[in-house]
Amino acid sequence: CLPPESKKSLAGIYSLREEIRTEQRNPQILFYMFFSSSDMNFPCEVDLEEQCPVCGDKVSGYHYGILTCESCKGFFKRTVQNNKTYVCVENQQCKIDTSKRKRCPFCRFQKCLNVGMRLEAVRADRMRGGRNKFGPMYKHDRALKQQKKALIQARRLRIESNQKDVTFTSNIHSIAILHNTKLNPNQLPSQPCNSPAVLQHQITSPTNWAMKLENCSNSVELAALAEAIIGPHHTSSRSISTQSPRIPQLEIEFLHCDPHDLQLQKNIFSCLQQEQACRHREPSTFSSVYVMADQLLCSIVEWARTSIFFKELKVSDQMKLLHSCWSELLVLEIISRQVLYGTDGGLLLISGQQGELSYVASHAGPTLVSLNQRGTELVEKFRMLKVDHQEFACIRFLILFAPDVKELEEHRFVESVQQQVEGALLKYTLASSSQSCNRFTCLQLYLSELHSLSILAEDYLYYKHLSGEVPCNNLLNEMLHAKCCWT
């Protein structure tokens, strides 16, 4: 009795096609359009200790558009106010740090401009005190930094939660409420300035966007650039259109990688027919659900194998990652379907059929009832947050690229992809959410809940697997069978 698809084991799926290995990989490239490297990498809290982007000295606050030290603030002010002209005696590429910053004012001023200090923030009338038009920009930047801190906090919580394997109780109200002010490039003053030092900058500095982005070392400047390129964000709409210019390129790639539902449903019906033909009777409700889960799992593996970044990994690493996260991806797929397409009180099956949650609650055993209840609660949380298609696409990748999986050969690559996906998601939530400013943190917390739910689901299926109450010859069985070997 063979199922319609012959690729019923993970090894089988991998042996079906010849692996095309691409040695040239550069996941960073997609991000250069919207993110600077400093905006993307936040491996530890030390990175948040601010250093002056010009000389590396201790930052004393926002000055002329960015966070700088007191001395560079004074230097920039004197240069602009007094129309200074400097000459570099070297090749205009002097290194500027705390010890050398006095040596070449030409290169120091160049660096000031390159990192984003604004000429127009120096007042022509020399009026003291008050506030300038950069206020919202500073606020925006602070919100971004707060989000980064929250991200680190959430990541730590998630790691702790995963290690202890305890049920996660979220307390999202304890996370600082963040401001999310919008930056309008039209509000930025852009007076022409004819100071010699400024003209010298205009002549010598790179003007194309790519170079400007590479030079961009602070998020205020980056936000201004990004908005100048893609236009101000529309906070009210959360459309799915992949044409929308505000969706970072990488997320468009993710959306294109979605599993194909129609093929999946076709496979499910074929499997159910086979099951019926083999056993000469209609499959039980549990068997049907098991077949659906198995086929969904096949489609998830197929999706992963052909996905951006994942297909670049060595096959051994791909298998390790899939063995580690299959149940989480499975639960995520079921939950995201309920959030995006389901109805209250309903259970949207993978086959496209609609069930009732109350039926499950009244006919299932205690474990399944508990699973059902926790799953429903999580669906409700995602719905409250109005999590959209793009965000689920990112979450799928976050789960798949888990650098904490043991003995990964390409651990650093996996870690780098996860960090970049986190960055993309953070940027998206920050740009598209007007009310829930700690949206990203919420998503991280829900991810922990998803993880603990998947462990429960896996244990339940494992129990069923051991008791032999499940259809044979399928990928789900293989995953459950391998459970003890891989974990």
Place this chain on the structure above:
DNA sequence: GGTCAAGGCCAT
């Protein structure tokens, strides 16, 4: 009234 990013002052 507190905050904080402007400009100002002045010892080095």
Place this chain on the structure above:
DNA sequence: ATGGCCTTGACC
């Protein structure tokens, strides 16, 4: 000329 500290004043 530099840079640490002080004063100012719009905005919250």
